[in-house]
Amino acid sequence: MLLTNSGAAAGWLKRRYGDAFTLDMPVFGRGVVVSSPELVKQMFTAKPDVLVFGQSSPLGDVLGPGSLFSLDGKRHLDERRLLLPPFHGERMKSYEAIIEEEARREMAAWQDGVEFATLPSFMRITLNSILRAVFGARGPHQRRLAELLPGLVSLASRLTLLPSAQRDLGRLSPGGLFARRRRTYDELIDTMIDECLADPALEDRVDVMALLLRAHYEDGSSMSRSAIADELLTLLAAGHETTATSLAWAVERLTRHPSTLLRLQSEARSGGAELRAATINEIQRVRPVITGTGRQVAADEFQLGEWRVPRGYRVFASATLIHNDERFFERPLEFDPDRFLGRKPDTYTWIPFGGGTRRCIGAAFAQMEMDVVLRTMLCEFELQPTAKRGERWHNRGVAFAPARGGRAALTRIVTEPPQPAAVGDGALAAA
Numbered sequence: 001m002l003l004t005n006s007g008a009a010a011g012w013l014k015r016r017y018g019d020a021f022t023l024d025m026p027v028f029g030r031g032v033v034v035s036s037p038e039l040v041k042q043m044f045t046a047k048p049d050v051l052v053f054g055q056s057s058p059l060g061d062v063l064g065p066g067s068l069f070s071l072d073g074k075r076h077l078d079e080r081r082l083l084l085p086p087f088h089g090e091r092m093k094s095y096e097a098i099i100e101e102e103a104r105r106e107m108a109a110w111q112d113g114v115e116f117a118t119l120p121s122f123m124r125i126t127l128n129s130i131l132r133a134v135f136g137a138r139g140p141h142q143r144r145l146a147e148l149l150p151g152l153v154s155l156a157s158r159l160t161l162l163p164s165a166q167r168d169l170g171r172l173s174p175g176g177l178f179a180r181r182r183r184t185y186d187e188l189i190d191t192m193i194d195e196c197l198a199d200p201a202l203e204d205r206v207d208v209m210a211l212l213l214r215a216h217y218e219d220g221s222s223m224s225r226s227a228i229a230d231e232l233l234t235l236l237a238a239g240h241e242t243t244a245t246s247l248a249w250a251v252e253r254l255t256r257h258p259s260t261l262l263r264l265q266s267e268a269r270s271g272g273a274e275l276r277a278a279t280i281n282e283i284q285r286v287r288p289v290i291t292g293t294g295r296q297v298a299a300d301e302f303q304l305g306e307w308r309v310p311r312g313y314r315v316f317a318s319a320t321l322i323h324n325d326e327r328f329f330e331r332p333l334e335f336d337p338d339r340f341l342g343r344k345p346d347t348y349t350w351i352p353f354g355g356g357t358r359r360c361i362g363a364a365f366a367q368m369e370m371d372v373v374l375r376t377m378l379c380e381f382e383l384q385p386t387a388k389r390g391e392r393w394h395n396r397g398v399a400f401a402p403a404r405g406g407r408a409a410l411t412r413i414v415t416e417p418p419q420p421a422a423v424g425d426g427a428l429a430a431a
């Protein structure tokens with residue numbers, strides 16, 4: 001993933017060198033950054049043995065050998081086939097109720113009219129939604145995972161930026177701490193797998209853990225316990241913070257665009273969804289929380305436009321650069337959801353979820369989750385607009401978040417009809 005922020009430096013390089021330029025990047029090494037639809041398409045549609053991901057992914061190193069981020073070629077495609085069903089169609093719809101419940105539970109604690117950073121709240125909503133929908137966790141297991149996983153994932157994402165610290169050099173070293181927490185996680189998942197297999201309702205369960213335990217590869221074999229543990233951790237690491245930070249950006253943008261906010265509120269309260277869907281696309285265009293994605297050349301060379309990129313080089317598609325390019329988006333720096341009204345985003349100029357055979361497996365889940373959380377918020381609260389400057393970008397390791405956490409003041413809408421006077425009240429008044 002590309003480690004630039006709002007893209008000021010990358011924007012300067014693009015203006016100077018065009019749609020492809022070479023850059024030396026910490027951790028990733030030398031790479032070519034591309035930002036035209038033609039070059040992005042070549043990258044996303046390259047054969048999986050020419051451009052690889054897993055062999056070169058620092059994320060895969062910490063998430064384990066069974067993680068999608070660690071796999072390439074046929075093993076990657078086989079694993080994706082097993083993981084895809086829960087993230088599509090009717091299966092995914094069954095997670096909506098969980099997300100709405102988690103959103104309502106969290107929002108019940110929001111204090112009327114008091115400004116606060118919304119990001120921690122969104123982090124809890126997306127964490128608990130994944131724990132229930134993906135891990136199938138309830139009660140004490142859910143609480144234990146909620147305590148353990150945010151720290152484990154944040155340590156993992158810091159270790160991806162510092163590969164030399166990954167080795168276990170004793171209890172107090174970052175690598176040692178990670179190894180200990182990872183063992184605790186594996187033990188808990190082992191227990192949960194035992195309980196899931198013993199569950200008489202296993203066949204009816206729709207959580208991803210149960211689906212993976214019932215799934216089979218093409219040769220009839222099933223997933224190992226360690227592969228399931230790696231994949232569940234991967235889904236959490238990839239899906240929790242990314243979705244929460246996108247929601248915080250939604251609050252940050254909407255509080256600064258009151259007319260869009262008003263239209264969204266009245267649409268949500270009358271049961272509509274079209275402008276909300278366009279808004280979610282636009283938030284991901286102007287504030288992509290993962291600012292780009294990369295592959296590594298595994299063949300002797302990779303033909304990219306007029307250039308031949310040698311083995312070992314990285315190729316990065318920059319979402320920030322392509323989303324901000326006025327050849328593809330009119331007035332690109334403006335937040336304008338109407339540009340996506342009734343229009344699907346283009347595959348190679350709107351790339352917050354990457355593309356090709358490695359496109360984000362949870363994209364539809366993330367869009368649905370953002371839709372449910374925003375709908376709940378817009379129906380139950382008035383967001384107070386602000387004239388303050390936009391929040392800056394802040395790198396949290398996995399994702400770029402609004403630096404102040406998407407601060408906002410919200411007022412609860414009172415929807416309950418006024419309570420009729422109790423019988424006794426009337427009697428007292430008459431006395």
Ligand code: HEM
Binds near residue numbers: 359
């Ligand atoms: C707004 C939220 C999200 C954003 C912006 C996002 C973005 C991305 C990006 C840019 C990639 C790399 C794609 C590529 O290299 O072409 C990716 C991969 C992935 N994402 Fe997401 N993601 C989000 C939410 C989720 C969710 C909710 C899940 C699952 C619960 C998820 C699971 C994954 C997985 C497993 C991969 C690896 C796919 C593979 O290698 O085949 N993501 N995501």
